[in-house]
Amino acid sequence: MESKEHIIDLPKRVYIGNDLISSIREYLISLNLSDPFLVVTGPIVRMSITSKLFDSLSNFKYEVIEVKSADIEEVNHVEEFAKQIKANVIIGVGGGSVIDVAKYVAFRIDKEFISIPTAPSHDGITSPFAAIKGMGKPISVKAKGPLSIIADIQILSTAPRRLINAGVGDTIGKFIAVRDWKLASKITGEYYGDYTASLALLSAKHALSCTKLLNKDLRAGVRILTEALISSGVAMGMAGSTRPASGSEHLFAHAIEMLYPGKGLHGELVAIGTILMAYVHGINWRKIKKAMKRVGLPTNAKEVGIPEEGVIKALTIAHSIRPERYTILGDRGLSWSSAEKIARETGVIS
Numbered sequence: 001m002e003s004k005e006h007i008i009d010l011p012k013r014v015y016i017g018n019d020l021i022s023s024i025r026e027y028l029i030s031l032n033l034s035d036p037f038l039v040v041t042g043p044i045v046r047m048s049i050t051s052k053l054f055d056s057l058s059n060f061k062y063e064v065i066e067v068k069s070a071d072i073e074e075v076n077h078v079e080e081f082a083k084q085i086k087a088n089v090i091i092g093v094g095g096g097s098v099i100d101v102a103k104y105v106a107f108r109i110d111k112e113f114i115s116i117p118t119a120p121s122h123d124g125i126t127s128p129f130a131a132i133k134g135m136g137k138p139i140s141v142k143a144k145g146p147l148s149i150i151a152d153i154q155i156l157s158t159a160p161r162r163l164i165n166a167g168v169g170d171t172i173g174k175f176i177a178v179r180d181w182k183l184a185s186k187i188t189g190e191y192y193g194d195y196t197a198s199l200a201l202l203s204a205k206h207a208l209s210c211t212k213l214l215n216k217d218l219r220a221g222v223r224i225l226t227e228a229l230i231s232s233g234v235a236m237g238m239a240g241s242t243r244p245a246s247g248s249e250h251l252f253a254h255a256i257e258m259l260y261p262g263k264g265l266h267g268e269l270v271a272i273g274t275i276l277m278a279y280v281h282g283i284n285w286r287k288i289k290k291a292m293k294r295v296g297l298p299t300n301a302k303e304v305g306i307p308e309e310g311v312i313k314a315l316t317i318a319h320s321i322r323p324e325r326y327t328i329l330g331d332r333g334l335s336w337s338s339a340e341k342i343a344r345e346t347g348v349i350s
């Protein structure tokens with residue numbers, strides 16, 4: 001039976017453009033937000049990016065806390081500090097891990113969350129979900145969607161190229177996620193949201209086409225990529241789950257993250273998962289791989305420092321990570337020999 005209501009979490013205002021970081025004060029005022037604020041950031045970003053932000057916040061009461069990874073201990077620590085300073089708003093400034101900790105803390109203490117991404121490496125910029133380690137599974141959980149996103153293209157474009165490429169990988173993965181979703185709706189009768197699926201697919205198409213632009217005009221490419229990441233996050237907010245944005249390609253990435261923690265960025269692993277699952281779905285995996293190579297994304301196990309057997313193992317366990325979400329991997333998953341064949345034929349292992 002359909003539930004009585006479906007709540008869609010969307011950001012109220014998205015600021016996108018250049019040198020926005022110096023105008024944070026005006027944005028916070030126009031959103032009617034009152035201090036104290038808690039700025040959650042990471043050590044590298046704090047050193048290199050936040051000085052203009054702090055200048056802009058100088059008339060407000062605010063505190064800063066650094067996190068090093070998105071795990072439950074960090075969440076507990078940030079939550080305790082947020083309560084101690086009676087923070088009204090949590091501002092996440094950084095990559096995916098920092099944004100996830102900030103939005104999960106905001107969710108737990110029921111405060112507003114502002115997302116200030118410094119790298120276009122993931123679509124958690126907008127999504128009301130967070131991937132927090134130490135909560136049992138490597139998949140994301142419900143969190144607070146951002147009230148506002150402040151996407152400063154100038155900052156996002158100066159992120160290391162590897163992080164920019166990871167954003168391409170995370171977004172191209174939607175080609176698979178949407179196909180898995182449609183397949184599931186046919187096999188299990190799961191609801192398939194055509195509109196949300198189209199939105200996620202559009203993000204993937206834009207990410208694919210911006211692989212050419214990124215090499216010619218980095219800033220223009222980053223703008224398109226950032227918009228694609230934002231709208232993929234919107235698709236998750238509309239669906240009320242990460243379904244439009246995470247299918248078997250993410251399951252492969254999660255399996256690798258479990259087997260080899262810290263190897264490869266999230267978007268890089270999703271990119272490799274996309275090649276593998278495109279092959280399984282029977283779609284043009286060569287075109288996807290070519291686009292990934294064009295930007296310099298890793299396309300094989302060696303490039304991310306994973307042993308060949310690790311790829312095969314990950315392929316055989318991926319289906320078991322989120323059994324409630326049906327994908328092309330089915331309920332039984334891949335046998336060792338078919339996993340090996342898929343990985344070899346796509347060149348993910350040699």
Ligand SMILES: NC(=O)C1=CN([C@@H]2O[C@H](COP(=O)(O)OP(=O)(O)OC[C@H]3O[C@@H](n4cnc5c(N)ncnc54)[C@H](OP(=O)(O)O)[C@@H]3O)[C@@H](O)[C@H]2O)C=CC1
Pocket residue numbers: 041042043044045046048049067070094095096097098100118119121122123124125127129130131140155156158159160163166170265266267
């Ligand atoms: N919630 C969701 O829906 C989603 C969540 N994710 C999650 O996001 C995480 C991946 O995020 P990702 O950004 O790839 O990786 P991380 O956030 O783990 O790491 C990014 C690294 O890059 C640094 N960095 C960020 N911006 C800049 C910059 N402009 N210049 C120089 N260095 C910079 C960070 O510095 P510092 O050390 O200062 O932090 C950090 O060391 C994963 O945990 C993944 O699960 C991914 C997709 C969706």
Ligand SMILES: O=C(CO)COP(=O)(O)O
Pocket residue numbers: 123124129131138139140170242245246250
């Ligand atoms: O990474 C995500 C979307 O890009 C979130 O996916 P999960 O729900 O599988 O963690």
Ligand SMILES: [Zn+2]
Pocket residue numbers: 122123170246250266270
């Ligand atoms: Zn992802």
